[in-house]
Amino acid sequence: MQCQLSAHDDGKHHGLLAELDDFGTALWLRWHGRTEVDLMVLPDCGVVAPGLDGEGCCLFASHTEQHTWEDLLEAASCTN
Structure with missing residues (x-):
């Protein structure tokens, strides 16, 4: 498992195990x-990237650091 x-x-790492049938939740390690390993059901992060085609964050609510789409924005701005 790799930290996402x-x-x-x-020092706390999180890896997505599975999306759950309940809308907006997932199973995380x-x-x-x-x-020390915990199995947790966490709600999805509801933050969306700016713009009309804003991509949703693929992490859980209240995660630390940046959203998953912020990596993509930084990569795109470096290539322009």
Whole structure:
């Protein structure tokens, strides 16, 4: 499992395990170090990228650091 958060310093990592049938929730693994692992049901992040075709964030609500679409915006601005 790979952490899906952008670079962060808090030591807690999150990996998406599965989308759930309940709209707007997913099953996540959270780990700290090599032995502490939690299985969590978390609501989806509802933040959308600016613009008409705004892409939704693929992480959970109240996550730390940046949204998943912010990486894409930075990459696009570097190539222009």
